Amino acid sequence: MRTNSDIDSVTAEIKETALKFGADLVGIVPAHTIDSLPKVWVGWKIQEYTEKTVDIMPDANSVIVMGYHVWDDMFELAIRKGEEWVYPGYFLLDVLIVALRSFLEKKGYKTACASSISHKRLAQLAGFGNYGKNALIINPIYGPWLRFAAVVTNAELTPDKPFTQDLCKDCEECVKACPGNALTPYKVDDQKCLLGIHLMNQAGFEQNQKWTKIEPLLSKNSHRMCTVCQRVCRYGREKHS
Helix, strand or coil: CCCHHHHHHHHHHHHHHHHHHCCCEEEEEEHHHHHCCCCCEECCCCCEECCCHHHHCCCCCEEEEEEEECCCHHHHEEEEECCEEECHHHHHHHHHHHHHHHHHHHCCCCEEECCCCCHHHHHHHCCCCEECCCCCEEECCCECCEEEEEEEECCCCCCCCCCCCCCCCCCCHHHHHCCCCCEECCEECCCCCHHHHHHHCCCCHHHCHHHHHHCCEEECCEEECCCHHHHCCCCCHHHCC
């Protein structure tokens, strides 16, 4: 039978390895904790309800959550390929997932991708930050400039404490600054957010001057996504160039 000391040791090794692979933040969420929350509808391109860990892996014990700091506008690129958009700034998350899963499986643990679980909920439960008024996770150091990856595993790991502060407090700069009036505190309307608009109207994006003023074209097939609500946030400014 594994002792708490054994579990702590394995957890520390996994976290250290994820950081070596390129993650900036690593946290552990018990499978039963995220599964105790109701499923939520995820709009945008996915258009489906989130799953529980047991839907993915019946004997799941833990979810390993990784945060990646996006420090440059390069990560905000959208490039059109045919009738679809691809996002190079998310490719590094796939690299993190593949690398960590390979490491865990060599250790004898089972793993699965956690793409259908709410990453924002996982990030808050892993202690990364609070769900902000711009509907993004706000971290005390990196602000809203983070993206997340997660891996479900049957490994029993030491959980982290959820983030309980509200860093936003009375600030509503993101709500006021949103060019599409898509934000009300802690909620985003994906029918108004520019990201949601161009996902639902992939053809002819460059013909809409309102969009291209906020999301400037870099070529006939690429543009920089809107980051207005992130830029006005008082957290993480010194970490983003």
